[in-house]
Amino acid sequence: MRIGLFATCLGDTLFPDAVKATAILLTRxxxxxxxxxxxxxxxxxxxxxxxxxxxxxxVRNFADGFGDASIEAVVMPSGSCAGSVxxxxxxxxxxxxxxxxxxxxxxxAAKTYELSELLVDVLGVTRVGAYxxxxxxxxxxxxxxxxxxxxxxxxxxxxxVEGIDLVELPGADSCCGFGGTFAxxxxxxxxAMLHDKTDNITATGAExxxxxxxxCLMHIGGGLSRIRSGTRALHLARILAATRxxxxxxxxxxx
Amino acid sequence: MSTFLGxxxxxxxxxxxxxxxxxxxxxPRAAHDELGNEQLRRNLGRATGTIRAKRxxxxxxxxxxxxxxxxxxxxxxDTMNRLPELLEQLERKVxxxxxxxxxxxxxxxxxxxxxxxxxATGSDEVIKVKSMAxxxxxxxxxxxxxxxxxxxxxxxxxxxxxxxxKPSHILVPAIHRNRDEIRQxxxxxxxxxDPDLDNAPAHLAAAARGYLREKFLTxxxxxxxxxxxxxxxxxxxxxxxxxxxxxxxxxxxxxITVMGIExxxxxxxxxxxxxxxxxxxxxxxxxxxxxxxxxxxxxxDGPQDFHLVLLDNGRTAALADALGRAALNCIRCSxxxxxxxxxxxxxxxxxxxxxxxxxxxxxxxxxxxxxxxKDDPNSSLPYASSLCGACFDACxxxxxxxxxxxxxxxxxxxxxxxxxxxxxxxxxxxVMRRPALxxxxxxxxxxxxxxxxxxxxxxRLPPPLSGWSDSRDTAAPPxxxxxxxxxxxxxxxxxxxxxxxxxxxxxxxxxx
Numbered sequence: 001m002r003i004g005l006f007a008t009c010l011g012d013t014l015f016p017d018a019v020k021a022t023a024i025l026l027t028r029x030x031x032x033x034x035x036x037x038x039x040x041x042x043x044x045x046x047x048x049x050x051x052x053x054x055x056x057x058x059v060r061n062f063a064d065g066f067g068d069a070s071i072e073a074v075v076m077p078s079g080s081c082a083g084s085v086x087x088x089x090x091x092x093x094x095x096x097x098x099x100x101x102x103x104x105x106x107x108x109a110a111k112t113y114e115l116s117e118l119l120v121d122v123l124g125v126t127r128v129g130a131y132x133x134x135x136x137x138x139x140x141x142x143x144x145x146x147x148x149x150x151x152x153x154x155x156x157x158x159x160x161v162e163g164i165d166l167v168e169l170p171g172a173d174s175c176c177g178f179g180g181t182f183a184x185x186x187x188x189x190x191x192a193m194l195h196d197k198t199d200n201i202t203a204t205g206a207e208x209x210x211x212x213x214x215x216c217l218m219h220i221g222g223g224l225s226r227i228r229s230g231t232r233a234l235h236l237a238r239i240l241a242a243t244r245x246x247x248x249x250x251x252x253x254x255x
Numbered sequence: 256m257s258t259f260l261g262x263x264x265x266x267x268x269x270x271x272x273x274x275x276x277x278x279x280x281x282x283p284r285a286a287h288d289e290l291g292n293e294q295l296r297r298n299l300g301r302a303t304g305t306i307r308a309k310r311x312x313x314x315x316x317x318x319x320x321x322x323x324x325x326x327x328x329x330x331x332x333d334t335m336n337r338l339p340e341l342l343e344q345l346e347r348k349v350x351x352x353x354x355x356x357x358x359x360x361x362x363x364x365x366x367x368x369x370x371x372x373x374x375a376t377g378s379d380e381v382i383k384v385k386s387m388a389x390x391x392x393x394x395x396x397x398x399x400x401x402x403x404x405x406x407x408x409x410x411x412x413x414x415x416x417x418x419x420x421k422p423s424h425i426l427v428p429a430i431h432r433n434r435d436e437i438r439q440x441x442x443x444x445x446x447x448x449d450p451d452l453d454n455a456p457a458h459l460a461a462a463a464r465g466y467l468r469e470k471f472l473t474x475x476x477x478x479x480x481x482x483x484x485x486x487x488x489x490x491x492x493x494x495x496x497x498x499x500x501x502x503x504x505x506x507x508x509x510x511i512t513v514m515g516i517e518x519x520x521x522x523x524x525x526x527x528x529x530x531x532x533x534x535x536x537x538x539x540x541x542x543x544x545x546x547x548x549x550x551x552x553x554x555x556d557g558p559q560d561f562h563l564v565l566l567d568n569g570r571t572a573a574l575a576d577a578l579g580r581a582a583l584n585c586i587r588c589s590x591x592x593x594x595x596x597x598x599x600x601x602x603x604x605x606x607x608x609x610x611x612x613x614x615x616x617x618x619x620x621x622x623x624x625x626x627x628x629k630d631d632p633n634s635s636l637p638y639a640s641s642l643c644g645a646c647f648d649a650c651x652x653x654x655x656x657x658x659x660x661x662x663x664x665x666x667x668x669x670x671x672x673x674x675x676x677x678x679x680x681x682x683x684x685x686v687m688r689r690p691a692l693x694x695x696x697x698x699x700x701x702x703x704x705x706x707x708x709x710x711x712x713x714x715r716l717p718p719p720l721s722g723w724s725d726s727r728d729t730a731a732p733p734x735x736x737x738x739x740x741x742x743x744x745x746x747x748x749x750x751x752x753x754x755x756x757x758x759x760x761x762x763x764x765x766x767x
Contacts, residue, residue, distance in 0.1 A: 015733075019737040020746075028757050048664075051677075142643035173645075180642075186639060192296075218729070222723075
């Protein structure tokens, strides 16, 4: 399948390893990964912070970049960006765009998936040939869980990883407290939520906490690092892309 | 002679300075104090955790729970779409049955109407059944200011009133207090209470009962709220757990009910839906212990004088907002508070309003406005959420609270002038719309590596990012972006190798 890869602004700029892992994984599964070079940001940060005029060109840019009919599916290693594309672009297009933009947005939204959705629902695989001999706990990020309803797809993928010791995270479905600019505007409340999350993570004794969103992992990983917990935050894509010959965890970079 | 065609007048908001729809500080500032209260956080964590579990167990046992939610949402939406005609029908039916209907544009008018009605009875005290509407308009404060003493009869409301405190939750007003604190409040404030009173729930309840029983039997006027009003029949409904409400609704000579206009339902049969949705969502019970329904006046039985005050206080303004009006569908069950991670840490006082938590964060700014003054505290409420969406999942009438919060944030930024944040957002969008400029900015961000420590982490950032770095490390930006890796020789070689791995897997499969 010809799959358009959206790196997301955060992934492209700060956490490229999660995006590389996505590209490698899909290529290994026999798919043709294309990267429309004009892509930048989905505009979620703007929309969630209260700005809907400013991201209009970003929404248009996304719809144009991935609108090409030869791209059969669009994937991104981020539940919240997929949620924004599927649910929020339409709102922006209706308010400040035109009928052409709305049509473009609808076309792209209909073929946009977060990584676990693409693998399980579209490509029909749960066993992706990964090998990851580590103790791992999974945090279901809010937008994957509630905006996209990914359900247990990420867990099904993880359970099929060879060598993995998957442990349940207590209070898994509680928000980690990131929430984009919420972490800045309400830093203390965000921190209180983060502390409960990192307490729950360290209680599992996991070496790695994984999730489908680099942004939440940036938050959780930042908290785990500050308390010197020894537990790493690692994107789901990196676990799924790890094999016996390329065990990603041994590289230094986080998320 | 000219005809006045009229200009559409903006519907009134709740008046500034009257009632309890605005705190005196922005949410982050108020939350700061509450977050420092360890006892409060323990009390809240325990209480919300218990209610959450109960709610899930009783909603899970109904096979048609989702259909009930859909029905509740549909009935409320229909109600809002034809609110004027339903309210007129309600007024007609209540009047036909011997009640008197009063229309109050805002909190000030409602307070004046109630005070006038109480004075007309010659009484200088009233008993009250728990009511969010009268909390909202600050009725107790107003009655006291004109020499009328209100007595709250709901146990939790009584605790809050005796302590000169404010409720912290829609349904469990004293959720922020534990038993030891309650014992102390009773010992300090209930006249003649046993000085050896311990903290056993039964003993605390008995102390309150003894005190309240005398009030029930001697007070001639009661003030209530209403959970529902049925337009078709003129019937009012109050649901409660303790029976004190029923005492207020039946014993006094005069009953005054203050009800937000959004509480009306079209048909009697609609109660079937809401009497299932409400208790299961709020207290996690299959049915609340007491459901009281009354229609007008019945000679020789119950209050002989019944008044219904229909309160607007910003509801028409909310109704006029095409997107925000969905918040009026709220049935005040508080399920969203109990699942909200922000509420669980800060409690209700941080929101500064009678309506705290997720629904309060959308309802309060709509009823009272969020630009009534410079740096109006209400403008901080739409941001008091991580947009985790737990509230939407819990809402029995499916109010999409996260989307409403985002909409109110948008309305706020549209109404405020130039701010540093707005400039930054515009600048970011201006860069992000031009891929070449964006790539250059990405390269510049890699310069952030110079501020990283030896371990590759950044532990201190300048304002406004210092709120982040106070509790979280940040990984140093990578040397290379994804896009440059993807088009590099290394990137291409890595992906070729991955494709080859696939081919060799296939060959092995073919061989076996």
